[in-house]
Amino acid sequence: MAGRGRPKSVETTPIAVRMTDDLVKRIDAARKIQTDFPTRPEMIRRMLEEWLTRNDLS
Numbered sequence: 001m002a003g004r005g006r007p008k009s010v011e012t013t014p015i016a017v018r019m020t021d022d023l024v025k026r027i028d029a030a031r032k033i034q035t036d037f038p039t040r041p042e043m044i045r046r047m048l049e050e051w052l053t054r055n056d057l058s
Contacts, residue, residue, distance in 0.1 A: 019027075024040075031043045038046065052058055 027040060027043055027047070030047070031038055031040065034043070
């Protein structure tokens, strides 16, 4: 069984962010419609990647 989270070979930087309860609920709602039900951190990464790509900031 594969482990959760990012592969160890990828260099990452942890970032702590405070969010309102409403924003967390909206993130959780987005997680529920994904077929693989990602973790909150993974969902936030996906949302950021999508936004950056959509705004040509990749």
